[in-house]
Amino acid sequence: MGGGTLPLVLTGLGVLLLYRILTRLRSRGSVQGVVVVITGASSGLGKECAKVFHAAGARLVLCGRDAGRLQQVVQELTASTSAKEKQVFPPSTVVFDLAKTDTIGKAAEEILKCYGHVDVLINNAGISYRGNILDTHISVQREVMETNYFGPISLTQALLPSMVHRRSGHIVVISSVQGKIAIPYRSAYAASKHATQAFFDCLRAEMEQYGIPVTVISPGYIQTNLSVNAVTGDGSKYGVLDKTTAAGQKPKDVAHAVLEAVCQRSSDVLLAGPLPSLAVYLRTLWPALFFKLMSSRARKEQKVK
Structure with a gap:
């Protein structure tokens, strides 16, 4: 580079970095008085x-x-x-089963009656799965898809018209790292989260013209009862707190990250440690190695089982 080129490049990089910082600070919003709907709110991350x-x-x-x-x-x-430092409001509740999609239209009406509109929808409710594909009944695959995929998209589609009409709103979905990569003995769960990722990526593009952001949040393991309540191949409960889950992120920390993502109107947030994050990139950049690692993992888990 010539003597005058390097300073220009460094100055340009500095200006770009400053612009990104200012943009991020300017986009940091507040949820004071904002109507926020949270599914799966009775336990865990919700x-x-x-x-x-x-x-x-x-x-x-x-x-x-x-x-x-x-x-x-x-x-x-x-x-x-x-x-107590802020003005707070007594929460409202709406009871319904997300897996029963034929009841979601009525549930959406009840939700809208609470405040007349919805500013932020957080699709959090979900169910996990542990099992061998060979021993898993198709009804279990359907059950997981109903709760993790069809339920959230049905509620989202039921509430979207009011957001589009107001040209205001924000759709958030809690997906998983397994919506980006698939690991052995999680087929139904990973499939449901992959479908979720795809749907809300499409939705983001379609809602941009209405000014409605769509945020997909993909955490790694969280210290909840998700594995305990997971279904197995025959539909029974797994009933075990996995070591990976027990050593996962604290729900409070993930909840704060969700709040930050909402305030910043983020598009796609990966909340995982170094190894899962590396695996996401490895799946894209070196798939052959990723597949070998997953095959090795499957063999090791099979021996344990």
Whole structure:
């Protein structure tokens, strides 16, 4: 490079970096008074998201299958002292089963009645799976898809018209690293999350013209009961807290990351450690090696089983 070229390049990089920092700071919003709908809000990550968004001043609509457990969450939020610095609002609840897609239209109507509109929809509810493909009944594959894929897209499509009409709204879905890579003995779960990733990537492109951002958040393992409540090949519960799950991220930390992603109107967020993140890139850049590693993992897990 000539003597005057390098300073120009460095100056350009500096200006670009400053622009990105300023853009990120400018896009950092607030959820004070914002209507936020959270599915699967009675436990795990959904419950932690409810705590974090409530403390930030959001108007919550908590959704789940169990009315009693949702009311317990409401009581906890109402009694919490950590939210007293901001104006907070008593949460509303809507009870329905996300896997029963024929009831979601009515559930969406109830959700809209709470505040008249929805600003942010967080599709969080989901079910996991552990099993050998050879021993897994097709009904189990369907069950996982109904909860993890058809349920969220049905609720999203039911609420989208009101967002498009207002030219305002934000769609968020909690996917998984396994929506980007697939590992052995997780076929139904990985398939449902891959489908979820694809659908909401398409939705993001289609909603851009209406100013409605779509955020896909892909965490790694989280310290919840997801593996305990996972279904197996015959439909029974797995009932085991995996070591990887027990050593995963704290739900509170992931919930704060979800809040940040909403405030920044992020598009695609990968919340995983170095190895899962490396695997995502390896699947794209060196698939042959990735496939060998997964085959080796499958053999090791089979020996353990």
